[in-house]
Amino acid sequence: MLVFPNAKLNLGLYVTELRPDGFRNLESVFVPLPWTDALEVLPAAANSLSLSGIPIPGDTATNLCWRAYELLRADFDLRPVQMHLHKAVPIGAGLGGGSGDAAFALRALNELFSLRLTTAQLQQYARRLGSDCAFFVENKPVFAYEKGDVFAPIALDLTGVACQVVYPNLHISTAEAYARVGTRPPRHELRPSLAQPMATWRDTVTNDFEDALTPHYPVLGEIKAALYAAGATYASLSGSGSAVYGLFPEGELPQLTWPPDYQVWSGRL
Numbered sequence: 001m002l003v004f005p006n007a008k009l010n011l012g013l014y015v016t017e018l019r020p021d022g023f024r025n026l027e028s029v030f031v032p033l034p035w036t037d038a039l040e041v042l043p044a045a046a047n048s049l050s051l052s053g054i055p056i057p058g059d060t061a062t063n064l065c066w067r068a069y070e071l072l073r074a075d076f077d078l079r080p081v082q083m084h085l086h087k088a089v090p091i092g093a094g095l096g097g098g099s100g101d102a103a104f105a106l107r108a109l110n111e112l113f114s115l116r117l118t119t120a121q122l123q124q125y126a127r128r129l130g131s132d133c134a135f136f137v138e139n140k141p142v143f144a145y146e147k148g149d150v151f152a153p154i155a156l157d158l159t160g161v162a163c164q165v166v167y168p169n170l171h172i173s174t175a176e177a178y179a180r181v182g183t184r185p186p187r188h189e190l191r192p193s194l195a196q197p198m199a200t201w202r203d204t205v206t207n208d209f210e211d212a213l214t215p216h217y218p219v220l221g222e223i224k225a226a227l228y229a230a231g232a233t234y235a236s237l238s239g240s241g242s243a244v245y246g247l248f249p250e251g252e253l254p255q256l257t258w259p260p261d262y263q264v265w266s267g268r269l
């Protein structure tokens with residue numbers, strides 16, 4: 001079975017309070033971003049995971065695709081599998097690439113072995129692999145809260161909106177980003193803000209990680225400014241960075257030139 005795990009963007013992100021378990025409560029809207037990896041999962045005589053594309057830190061045991069298999073194998077009598085992951089989504093980018101791989105691995109194994117897990121059960125497994133992993137089970141725009149793993153529906157349709165995502169070859173680990181950000185009440189109410197025309201989002205839809213990280217990594221602010229100068233209606237850091245995206249709902253994609261070591265995705269949502 002061949003699947004194409006996609007990435008996500010955060011529209012607004014507020015880190016609101018420290019939880020007793022050491023994690024933070026947050027409020028954000030997640031939307032799928034069609035920048036994808038490719039993952040093949042096949043029944044096999046022996047277990048294996050092979051990799052191509054962007055190098056992933058860690059070994060097989062720590063790879064989130066493999067951890068998804070191990071998680072299900074603890075509860076089900078699964079046959080061995082051979083997996084191949086071609087990695088294209090930048091790592092440490094705030095695009096949730098690893099979480100997408102994990103959730104798509106769970107979904108593929110559920111189908112391949114006819115496990116008949118429900119959406120809620122798959123989300124429960126996904127939560128054990130990462131806070132934003134459960135989003136990729138349904139993979140549709142949602143308002144996310146608590147650890148970013150509890151969802152409420154949101155009426156938001158960005159289908160067809162032109163988007164450019166710029167990864168400045170800068171790995172910011174999620175743990176580092178959370179260590180740098182404080183907690184505070186949301187600066188704006190996210191859902192009503194996103195219900196207003198996109199032109200207003202610049203002032204009302206903000207990402208707490210952007211405020212915390214830009215002083216340490218000025219390039220984040222430079223990319224955002226370049227996207228606005230090129231005509232973006234809205235631009236922001238995604239998640240805990242370092243990818244910065246611009247939305248161009250009316251027009252064509254910008255003709256911007258970025259340094260050769262950057263990774264850039266341009267397309268329609």
Ligand SMILES: C[C@@](CO)(OP(=O)(O)O)[C@H](O)COP(=O)(O)OP(=O)(O)OC[C@H]1O[C@@H](n2ccc(N)nc2=O)[C@H](O)[C@@H]1O
Binds near residue numbers: 010028097099
């Ligand atoms: C920041 C967000 C926003 O969408 O995305 P990314 O920027 O990573 O894509 C997510 O909260 C990232 O979720 P995820 O990448 O799954 O994080 P996890 O593996 O669960 O946690 C990594 C570390 O981040 C911190 N963490 C994560 C989530 C959360 N709600 N509070 C936290 O404090 C913890 O220190 C934890 O040890």
Ligand SMILES: Nc1ncnc2c1ncn2[C@@H]1O[C@H](COP(=O)(O)OP(=O)(O)O)[C@@H](O)[C@H]1O
Binds near residue numbers: 065085097101102
């Ligand atoms: N399949 C995978 N793809 C990417 N990263 C993975 C994978 N499996 C494990 N990881 C680990 O997860 C970390 C975070 O990955 P990723 O989700 O891409 O970043 P972000 O949290 O910025 O969205 C990486 O540094 C890597 O060590």
